[in-house]
Structures are given as C-alpha cells and as structure tokens.
Amino acid sequence: MSRLLPFISCMYGSSSRAVWRGSPSIPALLRPLPPGLTCVLAAGKKDGIDLPVLNEDELEEQFVRGSGPGGQATNKTSNCVVLKHVPTGIVVKCHQTRSVDINRKRAREIMREKLDVAYKGELSEVLVKKKESVLKKQEKRRKANEHLERKKQFKEALAADSKPGNDIV
Numbered sequence: 001m002s003r004l005l006p007f008i009s010c011m012y013g014s015s016s017r018a019v020w021r022g023s024p025s026i027p028a029l030l031r032p033l034p035p036g037l038t039c040v041l042a043a044g045k046k047d048g049i050d051l052p053v054l055n056e057d058e059l060e061e062q063f064v065r066g067s068g069p070g071g072q073a074t075n076k077t078s079n080c081v082v083l084k085h086v087p088t089g090i091v092v093k094c095h096q097t098r099s100v101d102i103n104r105k106r107a108r109e110i111m112r113e114k115l116d117v118a119y120k121g122e123l124s125e126v127l128v129k130k131k132e133s134v135l136k137k138q139e140k141r142r143k144a145n146e147h148l149e150r151k152k153q154f155k156e157a158l159a160a161d162s163k164p165g166n167d168i169v
C-alpha cells in the first residue's frame with residue numbers, strides 16, 4: 001500500500017511532500033510534479049476514447065432529491081447530481097447510486113460524452129463506437145438466423161428421407 005500512496009496522491013492532487021520524504025530511490029516517473037502541474041494517469045483503460053476535458057469553472061452543480069424506487073432512502077437524501085455546462089446549456093442528471101461522490105464522477109463522465117457529441121457531431125467517438133456495436137449486433141443476429149435456417153432445412157431433409165415409401169433399393 002505504501003508504494004501506491006504516491007499514485008493516489010498524484011491522482012487526486014493532494015500534497016505529496018510528506019509522502020516522498022525519506023524515499024530517495026524513486027524512479028523519475030514516480031516523483032512528484034512541480035506545483036501547478038497536474039498528473040493524469042490512465043492505467044487500465046482498454047479503449048480510452050479522446051473526450052473533451054471538463055473545465056470546472058464552466059459547470060454548475062446542484063444536488064437534488066432523486067426519483068424512482070427506494071422509498072425513504074430516496075425521498076430523504078439529496079444525492080441526485082445535476083450538472084449544467086454553461087457555454088452549451090447541456091444538462092445532465094445522475095442518480096445511479098446512493099453515493100453522491102460516485103454520482104458526481106458518473107455525471108462528469110456523461111457530460112464529457114455529451115460534449116463530445118455536441119462538439120464533433122456524427123464524427124464523435126461515442127457515436128462511432130455505438131454504431132459499431134449496433135452493426136456487430138446486427139451481423140451476429142443475421143448469422144444466427146442463417147444458422148437456424150440451415151438447421152431447419154437439414155431437419156426437413158432428414159424427415160423427408162425417413163418417411164416410409166421413400167426407400168431406394
């Protein structure tokens with residue numbers, strides 16, 4: 001865990017002076033950045049798409065009560081996040097979990113995707129990936145239907161061959 005602490009402090013922008021003190025043999029990639037610079041680590045992203053960067057100054061954030069099932073847990077807490085991107089007027093509501101922190105992160109991810117679509121239109125990577133997945137699904141369905149048709153023809157041929165009176169001597 002002590003080896004991961006520099007990563008965590010770098011990712012969340014906390015001060016890392018206390019973490020690095022007393023550890024001179026740290027590789028150059030793991031050393032703290034000068035003040036004012038941010039560190040972005042994208043380890044583990046399989047197919048990371050290039051989404052626009054959100055500027056926090058352009059966002060208005062509100063916390064409202066969510067809707068849907070949940071009863072008292074939903075009606076009592078304001079954990080639904082409403083994000084508005086002021087320059088474009090795009091509004092995103094996120095109430096996927098009971099955690100405000102997770103909802104905030106997911107709302108920002110959704111906002112980045114919507115901004116990508118708004119800025120790039122049909123060339124947006126989000127729409128391109130969606131179209132690719134739809135085409136893959138259609139192709140898979142077409143192949144399955146062809147396979148079922150071949151099976152049906154084979155069964156009909158077997159049934160026709162096994163009828164009495166069709167014996168060839």
